Amino acid sequence: MAPMLPRPPIFVNTSTQACELVTDLLIFDEDLTLMRRSRQAREPVMPAATPATTHNPPDARARSRRTFLLYLCGAFGGLLSGYDMGIVAGAQLFLTRDLGLSSWMQGAFVSSLMIGAIAGCFGAGPATDRWGRRPVMLATAVLFGAGALGMALATGPWTLIAFRVATGVGVGAASAVIPSYLSELAPTRIRGRVSTLNQMMIAIGIFVSYLTSYALSGAGAWRWMLGLAVVPAVVLFVGMWPQPETPRWLVTKGREDEARTVLLRLHKPAEAEAALRDIHAAAQTERHSRGRVRELFATRQVRRGLGIAVAMAVIQQVIGSNTIVFYAPTILKAAGFEDSAALLNSVGLGILSICTTFVTGRLVDRVGRKPLLLTGLVLMVISMSTLCAVFSLGLLDQTAGKVAAVASLAVFKVAYSLSWAPLLWVMLPELFPLRVRSVGVSVGSGTNWAANFAVSLVFPTLLAAGAGAAFALFSGVCVLAFAFTAVYIRETAGRSLEALERAAS
Template sequence: MTALHTGSGTLRTAPAPRPPALLYAVAAVSALGGLLFGYDTGIISSALLDLGRDLDLSTGAREVVVSAILVGAMAGAPVSGVLSARWGRRPVVVGVAGVFALGALASALAPSAGLLTVARLVLGLAVGAASNTVPVYIAETAPPALRGRLMVLFQLMVAIGQLVSYLVGYALAGPGGWRWMFALAAVPAVVLALGMLPLPESPRWLVDRGHPDRAREVLSRLRPAGADVAAEIADIAALHRAGTGGPRGLRATARVLRSRWLRPALLVALGIAAFSQLTGMNAMVYYAPSMLTDAGFGGSVALLTGVGIGVMLVLAGVTGALWVDRIGRRRLLLWLMPASGIAMAVLAVAFLAPEPAVQRWAVVLALFAYVFLNGAGIQSVVWLLAPEVLPLSVRGPATSLATATVWGFDLLIAVTALTAVQAFGLPATLLIYALMNLLCWVFVRRRVPETRGRTLEEIERSLRGDEA
């Protein structure tokens, strides 16, 4: 805000210049990768009910089909980190869109469980690459004041994709409907590819690769008129000249990743990535309809509850987008993660209620409360913190480690959730997830710094100042 003198001598506050539309276009179009990510990971929850019957899948086989996309994501994340460091963020996102379309069509046409698993592996490559590259691309183009909400737009699009998947799953439920559920993902994939073509490359990547003039031109299009673009470029370039930019080759990158000064940032990025899965969200996304059906809910009620989960995820995404720049990343987690753990514990106890009507209301309300609180908390922050705390020189590869950690623990949850329920019972399994929410709170309180309102260069200088 700027103070202006009026003719009467009084002061009037002028609004800050509005960011150009291109900045929002960069965030919105690239965040379509999040919508595809959400849809392709969420649709399996609805498809599994009919898919399991059509292909006569056992519990173990269902876990394999669900988990295939996660195995692919674990591979897609590090590969995209290397490619985006070498070729740029934008070309990788365009390529990811093509892989999304290919995987969606292959899944829809798969004649057997084995080929469907392979197709889901291909989709996983795109999911892992999108979840790694898109947040980095948005972080490197956004100004500090808007960076949080623009990056949380990615998670909001993930939630919208999951909600759409539940709605599509409910509408297309029935024999053979799962093929159309998978095929529809090709449409937004084409939109993402076409939408990315006119967008600019990350200015920070351009500086890192020795193109400051092109970076200055891009920043002038992404910042309001009159913004001090030269100072921002100089700040980015200063870190590069100081030796923090751009190790070349895998050996040099590995050397930086092992640096003592980088360990606190890696611990934060990897810890938040792990807890985003260990706290149980994707167990609910993947298996809630199956768990509810096994607990005595009707199939249509279970699918409608899945739609409710999608609605809660969208509301959580909106809440996270509004709060993450207003109250900060760390405080948001400290406020919401204990409440998320309590809601999960209530859900566990609700399954023990003797009265069916009371049990069903308690289960649904506790499930919705958990999804909202966990979604507005750690799910809003998980894709935001790693690109913020990790330095430019290894942001692509290091963020890919955090992304691979997300998918690795997601895979762990996917292949153990139903087995754990069969071995220990549903309430005990849910209580373990509740405990993980509280352990996440302890980790945030002890290790996670606040990054709200700071430039990426300020965060990096603070990190390097901790080097002993």
């Protein structure tokens, strides 16, 4: 008798609770900020306190809650991207057996997501300029859902790969449009914090995929693993349906009244009018632009932004995160976690990534983007160099070597999640003026996926050289990335997108 499949609510409850936790943390943090500003604005002599003067007004709290629901819905596509990237590891073992995949077909199945993502990135730019950010995000939800159902019902390898490519197109489009959507909606003072939600949702999606694989692996239910992605796809579509378009896109289309309505939802009236004037002024200087790829090379300002975006996209993939993921089980098993090494690697490091990304959101607008990027690289050089020494000198069988290796593993994960993992998506929209923001972010995101694909191709060859050589190479890459960041990357925190555009011109 065939084993009974676990019920789908395992995934639904986990993802819903994770999203509710993120929402509650963000709302609580915003409430504290509002209360702090309220106290600072009081006169030295005040009348006796009343409930109305000691607490946030109900309308302010309601607006805060609605605003963060908007941000959460805008970032929710990241959860789907993370889930689709992570679930393949658990599903591949069982579908390979059931569908009789050759080793070549297994590789095609895994890499097909990245191929689709590259196409989705470059297609998303013109689409978002023409139809808007919100419609493209709704389209990605449809692609996610169709791809999940198609893979779950696939009867052969080519059908499976075809729907995996379709899912990849959704992943790529989401990675290109979500950063712009969040960045263009968020007020300047919290733009970095809001933009880090994208990476946090990706981390949550990967974490949920690990839990789902663990729950369904006993039954070998790979169709459920892949098909359950339709649930968050529906949530994304339903959640995004009532959400607004970004005011910056609306202004470029001459719909200023709608833009004003959106800004009043996010800002106080005076701030909304000031923001609308800035956006209108920027749009007027670019009214003849059509957001084509060739316009990325039209001026020195835009070419510089493009060069930095492409470099940052490549750096995020080549600073060694894949090497850490590959060697993590070896390090953990050597440290004594024989039976739980895989679980600790996936669940433990996944939780660490989510928590660190939340901390990044708290710091990115206060400390700035550039200090976090540089600090992350310093910590990654230290951890990579330590791992190089441990593996090269054969210290992994000694207590000191085990401790150093596990500590370096955790330090790298924290450093990467604190800096380059989330901040690439924070900064990509900040590097381009409004007229080419969509296409610029699409090129940067597409470059990131292309670099990911290239690293996956050369990674087996690199591993053949040995762990010590691999860690030494990536340590050197981090040093070069530090020099590039220190010289070429400018701070963008605390300035509106329009102010950044004026400063660069």
